[in-house]
Amino acid sequence: MKRIPVTPRLDYREKIEALGFDFHGDYWREEAYYHFTAEETACLEEATNEAYHLYCEAAQFIIEDNPEFMERALNIPKEIGERIRASWDADELSLYGRFDFILAKDGTPKILEFNADTPTSLLEASVIQWQWKEDVFPECDQFNGIHEGLVQSWKDIFPKKGEIYFAGALENNEDTGTLQYLASTAMEAGFSTRVLDMQALDLQNGRFFDPAGELVNRCFKLYPWEWMVDESPDGCLAEMEWLEPIWKLVMSNKAILATLYELFPDSPYVLPCYLSRPRSGLFCKKPVFSREGHNVSVVDIRNWEEHVRIAETEGDYNTGAYVYQEYVEPTVYSGRYPVIGSWIIGGEAAGIGIRENRMEVTDNLSEFVPHIIG
Numbered sequence: 001m002k003r004i005p006v007t008p009r010l011d012y013r014e015k016i017e018a019l020g021f022d023f024h025g026d027y028w029r030e031e032a033y034y035h036f037t038a039e040e041t042a043c044l045e046e047a048t049n050e051a052y053h054l055y056c057e058a059a060q061f062i063i064e065d066n067p068e069f070m071e072r073a074l075n076i077p078k079e080i081g082e083r084i085r086a087s088w089d090a091d092e093l094s095l096y097g098r099f100d101f102i103l104a105k106d107g108t109p110k111i112l113e114f115n116a117d118t119p120t121s122l123l124e125a126s127v128i129q130w131q132w133k134e135d136v137f138p139e140c141d142q143f144n145g146i147h148e149g150l151v152q153s154w155k156d157i158f159p160k161k162g163e164i165y166f167a168g169a170l171e172n173n174e175d176t177g178t179l180q181y182l183a184s185t186a187m188e189a190g191f192s193t194r195v196l197d198m199q200a201l202d203l204q205n206g207r208f209f210d211p212a213g214e215l216v217n218r219c220f221k222l223y224p225w226e227w228m229v230d231e232s233p234d235g236c237l238a239e240m241e242w243l244e245p246i247w248k249l250v251m252s253n254k255a256i257l258a259t260l261y262e263l264f265p266d267s268p269y270v271l272p273c274y275l276s277r278p279r280s281g282l283f284c285k286k287p288v289f290s291r292e293g294h295n296v297s298v299v300d301i302r303n304w305e306e307h308v309r310i311a312e313t314e315g316d317y318n319t320g321a322y323v324y325q326e327y328v329e330p331t332v333y334s335g336r337y338p339v340i341g342s343w344i345i346g347g348e349a350a351g352i353g354i355r356e357n358r359m360e361v362t363d364n365l366s367e368f369v370p371h372i373i374g
Helices: 012-018 038-065 068-072 078-089 122-136 146-157 173-188 225-231 256-263
Strands: 002-005 032-036 096-103 109-115 163-168 192-197 202-204 207-209 218-222 241-243 281-287 297-302 305-310 322-326 337-345 348-357 367-369 371-373
Touching: 012 122, 032 038, 032 367, 038 068, 038 078, 038 096, 038 109, 038 256, 038 337, 038 348, 068 078, 109 256, 109 337, 122 146, 122 173, 122 337, 122 348, 122 367, 146 173, 146 337, 146 348, 163 173, 173 192, 173 218, 256 322
Parallel strands: 032 371, 163 192, 163 218, 218 241
Antiparallel strands: 002 032, 096 109, 096 337, 202 207, 281 297, 281 322, 297 305, 337 348, 348 367
16 A cells, blocks of 8 residues: 555535535545555455454354343443344344454554444545546546445345435534435435434334424434433334444444454454453553544553553543553554545445544544545
């Protein structure tokens, strides 16, 4: 993988905003791109498919064989755990997820985490960087079948078509743009769609209704399951076809990283990870539930004592449990630290997007940079 400077398109702002990317700010960057060989992207595809298989095995172990883990490590109420088990046993289908990989010095992708429930950076990974490639490097390829995968997945998940609601925190421009993009892929698949604020869903007698009083049977939510568990346990138990399904709550936390290492310590993609502080070593300390790199630090542990190497990032997730994941020294590309977001769509690897930062922890100030295969 190489980072190569390039001249931005003169009219790129108008072009990406015409595709609905009106929340880009300074987050989208195209004064450089990442170059991959076909072999490197094949390696990423293989790693992504295998990582998802391992996550499914870990979820199976937790849900079926270790239910107390949900209550103890994830603080999930018993009745919610029972609904998770029913959702898993019914094989309720998932639309998408995003692995965050860092490349080790030998080029092996290492799992940092799996954004299993509400991953963003979707619009830019699918259509925005593809448009850039077509304009700047039309002769090259890109590891990117995300849009086509989404359209097909809607058909696979709901073969009878019909209506799908899309709900989220609409005061957030990024969430609104992501919801509108996902709704457009469902419309392309032949569905009717409605986008509304999550708080507009009205729970009555175990069913949800929209502001017009219409029954909501299917809903894609860009809203974390752990928030829903805290805010409305009854809503989590309501009669509804949710995307993502509620079993994704087991995958969308970082405690599962410890189970992943317990079950698959020899996997080249899995880093050692622990629910309690190890005796010694260099570790990335992460809250079990957190987003956008908040409250993450790197600590050097000596005889059970933590010595901070990289100070904890700001955020509101420092009140619960942490995991300790073995630190991987990142490769620096022109002063940037990239993380590869590799998308699972309909259970299969579908493409990548790259975010980079000027510090080692990827956060909400990280910038999206396109890529090509050449």
